[in-house]
Amino acid sequence: MTKKLVIIGAGMASGRALEHLLKEDPDWDVTLFNAEPRGNYDRIMLSPVLAGDKSYEDIVIHDSAWYEENGVTCRFGEKVETIDRAAKTVTAANGDVLEYDKLLIGTGSKPFIIPLPGHDLDGVIAYRDLEDTELMMSMTDQNKVVVIGGGLLGLEAAAGMAARGVDVTVVHIMGHLMERQLDEAAGYLLRKALIDKGITVMCSANSKEIVGEDGKVKALMLDDGTELPCDLLVMAVGIRPNVALAEASGIAVGRGIHVDDQMITSDENILAVGECVEHNGAVFGLVAPLYDQAKVVAKTLLGEEATFVQKDLSTKLKVTGCDLFSAGDFAEGEGREDIVFRDPARGVYRRLVLEDNVIVGTVMYGDTADSNWFFGMIKDKTDISDMRETVIFGPAYQGGAPQDPLAAVAALPDDAEICGCNGISKGDIVAAINEGATDLGAIRAETKASGSCGTCTGLVEQVLATTLGDAFVMPTAQPMCGCTDMTHEDVRRMIKSQELKSMAAVMQECGWKTSCGCHVCRPALNYYLLADWPVEYQDDPQSRFINERKHANIQKDGTFSVVPRMWGGITNANELRAIADAADKFDVPTVKVTGGQRIDLLGVKGEDLPAIWKDLNAAGMVSGHAYSKGLRTVKTCVGTDHCRFGTQDSTGLGIKLEKALWGSWTPHKVKLGVSGCPRNCAEATCKDIGIVCVDSGFEIGVGGAAGMDVKEVQAFAKVETEQEVMDVCIAFTQLYREHAKYLDRMYKFIDKFGLEWCQERVIDDLENRKALVDRFELSQSIYRKDPWAEHVEDKAETYQPVANLTLEAAE
Amino acid sequence: MSEWIDIAALEDIPQRGARVVKTAEGCVAVFRTASDEVYALDNSCPHKQGPLAEGIVHGASVTCPLHNWVFDLATGEAQGADEGTVATYPARVEAGRVLLDAERLRGRVAA
Numbered sequence: 042m043t044k045k046l047v048i049i050g051a052g053m054a055s056g057r058a059l060e061h062l063l064k065e066d067p068d069w070d071v072t073l074f075n076a077e078p079r080g081n082y083d084r085i086m087l088s089p090v091l092a093g094d095k096s097y098e099d100i101v102i103h104d105s106a107w108y109e110e111n112g113v114t115c116r117f118g119e120k121v122e123t124i125d126r127a128a129k130t131v132t133a134a135n136g137d138v139l140e141y142d143k144l145l146i147g148t149g150s151k152p153f154i155i156p157l158p159g160h161d162l163d164g165v166i167a168y169r170d171l172e173d174t175e176l177m178m179s180m181t182d183q184n185k186v187v188v189i190g191g192g193l194l195g196l197e198a199a200a201g202m203a204a205r206g207v208d209v210t211v212v213h214i215m216g217h218l219m220e221r222q223l224d225e226a227a228g229y230l231l232r233k234a235l236i237d238k239g240i241t242v243m244c245s246a247n248s249k250e251i252v253g254e255d256g257k258v259k260a261l262m263l264d265d266g267t268e269l270p271c272d273l274l275v276m277a278v279g280i281r282p283n284v285a286l287a288e289a290s291g292i293a294v295g296r297g298i299h300v301d302d303q304m305i306t307s308d309e310n311i312l313a314v315g316e317c318v319e320h321n322g323a324v325f326g327l328v329a330p331l332y333d334q335a336k337v338v339a340k341t342l343l344g345e346e347a348t349f350v351q352k353d354l355s356t357k358l359k360v361t362g363c364d365l366f367s368a369g370d371f372a373e374g375e376g377r378e379d380i381v382f383r384d385p386a387r388g389v390y391r392r393l394v395l396e397d398n399v400i401v402g403t404v405m406y407g408d409t410a411d412s413n414w415f416f417g418m419i420k421d422k423t424d425i426s427d428m429r430e431t432v433i434f435g436p437a438y439q440g441g442a443p444q445d446p447l448a449a450v451a452a453l454p455d456d457a458e459i460c461g462c463n464g465i466s467k468g469d470i471v472a473a474i475n476e477g478a479t480d481l482g483a484i485r486a487e488t489k490a491s492g493s494c495g496t497c498t499g500l501v502e503q504v505l506a507t508t509l510g511d512a513f514v515m516p517t518a519q520p521m522c523g524c525t526d527m528t529h530e531d532v533r534r535m536i537k538s539q540e541l542k543s544m545a546a547v548m549q550e551c552g553w554k555t556s557c558g559c560h561v562c563r564p565a566l567n568y569y570l571l572a573d574w575p576v577e578y579q580d581d582p583q584s585r586f587i588n589e590r591k592h593a594n595i596q597k598d599g600t601f602s603v604v605p606r607m608w609g610g611i612t613n614a615n616e617l618r619a620i621a622d623a624a625d626k627f628d629v630p631t632v633k634v635t636g637g638q639r640i641d642l643l644g645v646k647g648e649d650l651p652a653i654w655k656d657l658n659a660a661g662m663v664s665g666h667a668y669s670k671g672l673r674t675v676k677t678c679v680g681t682d683h684c685r686f687g688t689q690d691s692t693g694l695g696i697k698l699e700k701a702l703w704g705s706w707t708p709h710k711v712k713l714g715v716s717g718c719p720r721n722c723a724e725a726t727c728k729d730i731g732i733v734c735v736d737s738g739f740e741i742g743v744g745g746a747a748g749m750d751v752k753e754v755q756a757f758a759k760v761e762t763e764q765e766v767m768d769v770c771i772a773f774t775q776l777y778r779e780h781a782k783y784l785d786r787m788y789k790f791i792d793k794f795g796l797e798w799c800q801e802r803v804i805d806d807l808e809n810r811k812a813l814v815d816r817f818e819l820s821q822s823i824y825r826k827d828p829w830a831e832h833v834e835d836k837a838e839t840y841q842p843v844a845n846l847t848l849e850a851a852e
Numbered sequence: 853m854s855e856w857i858d859i860a861a862l863e864d865i866p867q868r869g870a871r872v873v874k875t876a877e878g879c880v881a882v883f884r885t886a887s888d889e890v891y892a893l894d895n896s897c898p899h900k901q902g903p904l905a906e907g908i909v910h911g912a913s914v915t916c917p918l919h920n921w922v923f924d925l926a927t928g929e930a931q932g933a934d935e936g937t938v939a940t941y942p943a944r945v946e947a948g949r950v951l952l953d954a955e956r957l958r959g960r961v962a963a
Contacts, residue, residue, distance in 0.1 A: 225886065372887035376926055377912065557868065557886045560908040560915035560922070583868040587906040587917040595917055599903040647903075843860040843871035843882065846957060 046342070047131055047141040048073045049121050049286065054315030054331040055147030056081035056103055061339030063111050069342075071113045072139060074131075077170055078118035080108060085328060087174050091201030097171060124290035126308050143310055143342055146287055146298060150280040150316040150326075155189070159251030164258035165274045168198045173275075180273060182206030187261045187271040189248055191218040195277035196235065203240045210241040210269050212261065217244060217545065222356050222367045224556065226383070226390050227406040229545035233388070234363045245579075282317045282324055297324045302348045303341045304334055314338045323351060355416045366412040369402035369419045370394065377401070382433040385550045391433055392556060398426045411435035450503040459504060460490035460497045467504055474508045481505070498531060522561035524553050529565065529782040536569050542577045544570065544584070558584075565783035568670065571706060572778045575820035588668035591840070592828045593650055596643065601650060603642040604667035605657045606703065609677045609695035609715075610638030619660030627653050637674030637712065639665055651837035654829035663703075663827035670784070671706045672713075675699040676724065680717030680734065689734035691717035694763055698732075698770055704825040705817070708781040708790070711774065726754050729787040730770050739766045743773060743799070744788035752788045755796055758804045772803045772813035779816075854942060856951040862888065865950065870905040870914070875957055880941060881905035882950060883925050885912055890950050891925040892943040898936035 046062075046069045048055050055073075062069065073080075086100040108115050120134045130138050152167030154160055166173050177198060180186055184207050188199045191213030199209045211218075217228030218235075232242050249264040251274060260270045282297035293299040293307035297319030304312050304320075314334045316325060325331055333349060340347030355368030371394045382391040389407035393400050393415070399422045403415045414436045418425065425432050455468030465488050473487040484490055484501055491498045506513045520526050527535070532551055541547045544566050548558065558566065563584035570578040582590045593601035605620070620640055624632050631643040645653055654664075666673060675698050678684065680691030695715040702711070714725030715732045725731030727747040731754045733740045738761040742754025758769055776799060781790035791799060802809050832840075865871045865884040872895055873880045881895035881904050889912065895905050902918030912925045922931040928938040942953040 372885075372889050379911065555911060557910055559910045559913075560920065563908060563910065583866055583909065586908065591906070595903075595906065597900065597918065599901070599906075647906075839866075839871070842874040842879070843864050845874040846857075846954075847874055847876045 043068050043070045044142040045069075045140055046071045046143050046145065047121075047139055048145045048147060049131070050147035050149055050315070050317075051075035051077070051079075051081045051103075051115075051117065052147050052149045052315055053081060053084060053102065053328065054149075054335050055145060057332050057335035058145065058147075058314055058338040058342075059111075059113070061336055062342055063113075065339065065343055067111070071111075073108070073113050073115050073117075074119055074121050074133070075115075075117045076120045079171070080104070080115065080117060082171070084170075087168075087171070088197040088201055090171075091174050091177055091198065092204045093178075093201075121286060124286065124311075126290055126292070126311070129310060141310070143312065145338065145342075146306070146311060146313040146317060147315045148283040148286060148317045151283045152276065153279045153281050154276055155248065155278055157248055157251050159253050159258070160276075162251055162253040162258045162274075163256055164272065165251060165276065168194050168275055168277045169280075176273065177202055177275065178205070180205065180207045182208075184208065184272045185270055186210070186273045186275065187212060187269050188275045188277060189213075189261070190275075190277035190279070191215065191242070191244065192221070192277065192279070193219060195275070196231075198275050198277055199240050200235065200238060203238050208241075209239075210243065210271075211235070212246045212248060212263070212269070213242070213244045214247060215244065218242070219365075222404075223365060223406070224371060224392065224404050225545045226381075226392070226549050226556065227365065227367075227404050229543065229549055230388055230390055230406045231363055231365065233546075280316065280326065282319065284317060287313065287317070295319050295322075300349075302337075302350075304338045304349060305341060312338055312341060320349060321351065327356070355412070355419075364405075364407060364409040366405040366409040367403065368412070368416050369400070371402035371404050379556050380429075380433045381554055381556055383549055383552045385552055390549060393433055395425070398424050398429070400425060400432075411437075450500065451507040459500050460488075463489040465490040470501060470504045471508050474505060479505070479509060479513070499526075521565065522559055524548075524555040524558050524562050525551055527551050532566070533569050533573075533782075536573050542570065542574045544581065560586075564589075568706060568708065568783050571824075572820070575823055589670070591647065591650065592654075592664055592666075592668060592832060593645070594668040598644075600644045600646055602667070603645050603650070603653055603657075604635065604639055604665040605662035606665040606699075607639040607662075608699050609675055609692050611677075611692060611696065612639075616660055616662055619657060619662065623653050623656050626656065635667070635674075637667075638676050639667075639674065641667070648841050651833045651840050655833045658827070658830050658833065664829045666703065669706070670709050671704070672699070672702040672711050675702075675713040675715060676728070677715045678717045678722035680715075684717055686720060687717035687734070688736050689717060689739065689763075691715045691723065691732075691734050694732065694734075694739075694766060695723075697763070697767060701767060701771060701821075702774060704827075705774070705778070705821055706824060707774065707778055708783050709786045711777075711787065713770070727751065728754065730754075730773065732766060732770075737761070739763075741766060741769055744791040744796075746786055746788050748786075750788070755791070757796070757800065768810060768814055769803055771817050772810045773799065775813040775817040776802055778820075779813075854953045855955050856944070856946075857954040859950045859952050862890070862945055862948050862950055865890070868909040870907075870909065872903075872905045873952065879903075879905070880952070880957065881914075882943060882952070883909055883914060884950075885909060885925070888945065889925075890943045890945055892941040892952055893923070893925065893928055894939045896938070897921055897923075898930070898938060899934070904938065 051073050081103040083100040083102055089095040121131045122134055123132045130140050132138050152169045166176055180202055186202055186207050186209050188195045188211045191211050199211045203209045217225045218231050235242050247264040250262040252260040252262055258274050260268045262268050284294045284298055287298045288294045298306055298313040298317050300306055300313050300318045300320050304314055306313050315331050337347040337349040376396055378395045380393045392404045394402040400418050405412055453467050457467045459465055459467050469488050470490055473484055478484050478487045491501045521529050535551055539550055541550055547566055564586055567581050567584040571580050587595050593603055595601055627649050629642045633641045635641050675695040677692045677695030681687040682692055698713055711729045713730045714723040714728040716723040716725040717734050725733055727745040731742045731745050741758045743757040745754035746752040760766055777787055777790050859873055867884055868886050870881045870883040873882055879895040880892050883891045895903050897904055897916040899921050900918055902916040904914055904916055906917045907914040913922050915922050921934045923938055928940040930936040941956045944951050
């Protein structure tokens with residue numbers, strides 16, 4: 042007897058199930074409903090259609106001839122309204138009631154639309170079906186489009202439209218693209234590739250509102266106030282199993298329609314397949330498991346034994362021409378280790394995550410040729426202890442002797458270009474070596490090779506090594522830390538020359554050996570990035586030492602010290618009263634007058650910090666940055682205000698300097714002093730910058746210190762006006778910020794670069810002085826503000842324990 | 853039998869950071885790595901009792917803010933030349949919530 046099968050949804054999964062079923066037993070009477078006015082086509086190929094590489098006809102899986110040949114009754118463009126399980130019927134939108142023996146639900150998934158204000162405007166679409174694709178294809182180089190969502194679908198939509206010349210901006214809420222499939226480093230490379238294609242990529246961007254005009258989308262507004270004009274807005278933020286019909290019929294649903302291993306729902310006559318199902322807690326979006334399900338569906342309908350088993354999944358993708366691969370579990374975890382390989386020149390990144398000498402996960406970008414080999418090892422749980430050293434290079438490097446990198450350089454022809462910036466070939470370098478340039482510095486001086494961006498430094502050294510043989514000793518420059526072979530200077534040169542504006546960018550382009558750095562390199566990188574790219578780079582509190590993260594000095598017992606700023610060492614009764622009140626209120630055990638002319642409240646508990654700051658803020662006081670690599674104090678004497686020897690207003694000048702410089706981050710701490718006469722009561726001559734007032738003007742000294750080393754300042758300049766003092770001090774501080782190694786005090790910086798070098802740039806070249814001042818001011822437009830007030834406002838909660846179990850544990 | 857208790861949302865702990873949970877026997881630091889793994893350790897360095905929750909988190913390690921001892925978050929063992937171990941407690945993430953094992957937290961003194 043012919044059995045009646047009704048299928049709801051003509052997608053790829055139900056289509057495949059139908060193929061399997063009718064091949065084995067063509068005797069079924071099949072009715073196929075589809076809400077879309079067409080049959081089964083390959084949704085995965087919508088991207089090539091969008092990009093113009095394929096047409097809709099190319100991606101049709103079942104055409105009308107196929108349905109006819111197989112005797113399938115097609116009801117396309119028709120929805121099923123209800124399922125009556127007791128009567129075993131479905132009711133179509135036009136009122137037709139159809140009986141079934143078996144019902145297969147393949148309703149797929151629905152795109153998730155963020156309920157932003159304006160989400161129902163015209164021109165706000167998802168990326169799901171042919172209609173969406175056609176709308177996107179109607180965009181031209183005269184149009185702007187915003188895509189919300191930096192996952193696979195969003196990026197394919199963006200790239201497809203960008204290929205048509207459309208001005209596309211991708212807005213992604215997370216810190217890096219495709220965060221489910223990729224780690225931060227691979228996400229960085231992908232972002233770079235998209236930017237190269239002319240796509241604007243905004244990460245960590247929160248959408249706030251869709252702005253419309255006459256019912257049509259006009260712009261997307263972000264929560265920081267940025268407005269992105271657009272003619273079309275594509276939301277590609279995820280999909281949800283489409284369970285509405287199934288749920289209304291009363292069968293069991295969770296996130297998806299519950300099915301057992303035979304793909305049968307809680308009703309024995311109803312099966313489900315595809316993106317709408319939930320099996321053992323999992324829902325599915327990739328095609329491979331859906332096709333496995335389709336096989337099981339067909340067998341179950343035929344009355345044969347079959348079981349759907351979830352398999353390990355890998356994702357191998359080509360997003361807009363960029364090869365990516367991820368598989369297994371690539372999170373850090375208990376007893377896990379990373380092996381990281383980066384080839385900055387080729388834009389390649391590979392990371393293996395090992396547990397007990399077995400690869401448990403991998404992320405690859407740029408070169409995925411060996412991905413199957415790695416995936417095989419993940420599935421087989423291959424013990425890799427014997428090839429640990431070379432496994433990351435892939436199968437080609439196993440079993441033989443490890444490759445000698447020098448051999449490759451030795452084999453290069455003489456005309457091979459080594460330094461791209463300056464067009465220097467290997468032959469030029471060898472010639473320079475033969476004429477007596479036997480170290481890197483000499484090569485740089487003779488040929489300029491590696492003198493510009495520095496990327497080829499390693500190659501130049503290898504040319505030296507192969508040419509000189511044993512006579513060449515690799516320089517023992519101290520690398521920044523164990524994560525890299527590069528020195529602070531190399532890294533900083535790369536940050537500037539390659540315009541590296543994020544930590545992920547630095548770690549990739551400089552070939553970091555770890556996935557997220559360490560406590561030595563991260564604070565340094567954070568400083569270099571914010572000093573060199575104040576506008577573009579976002580300060581990363583998690584890469585800061587605790588004192589700078591919590592804006593207070595940690596003490597040996599884990600409590601903190603709080604030092605409010607006293608501009609130029611001047612205070613008043615109100616401030617002192619507020620400090621006294623705070624000391625009482627928060628049980629501050631020690632109150633001390635510091636050497637920097639202000640008051641230190643020692644022994645404040647971490648959770649009290651926001652509250653004590655709030656009280657001090659209320660009395661008009663701000664953070665003294667006594668904890669920072671930044672401006673600490675400007676110590677002054679009373680100058681002409683009161684002193685009979687004073688020659689200038691040293692207090693007033695000190696306050697002006699402090700108000701200009703406070704809040705700025707520097708490589709190490711910076712202390713200033715302004716003395717009103719050569720008697721030097723403010724001890725200005727042992728400060729990083731010390732000003733001694735004289736009758737005829739101001740003597741500025743730099744590079745003093747009174748710490749581990751005691752240094753007297755070196756005479757830097759003598760100027761006549763307060764304005765010149767300000768400009769010289771600010772310009773010199775900026776020079777230090779731009780060039781010094783992290784954690785070098787000013788005197789060390791001067792020792793390395795030379796006092797004259799500094800004077801040329803700050804004193805002699807007035808244009809350069811102005812440029813330095815301007816760059817300092819740009820940075821200060823972001824950083825010259827009270828971090829205490831900000832934390833009281835936004836972060837007070839983070840200073841408290843996240844949970845309190847003292848009651849729980851006492852029970 | 854372990855008894856999991858809900859401590860906080862995963863988002864309450866910054867990536868590459870930590871927050872503290874108060875217990876009757878002192879504080880436990882709950883860490884979150886760059887890849888959203890969570891770990892719970894005593895918030896006290898065996899060297900000079902530095903508050904580990906305030907340290908810099910890198911990979912699955914934390915550096916003590918007082919004297920830069922580095923600990924493996926999974927095992928609690930000091931890395932490199934330093935010797936010492938911090939007690940660890942079972943922790944996991946479920947549906948975006950951080951869970952700790954209450955049984956083990958209560959047994960802290962005995963353990």
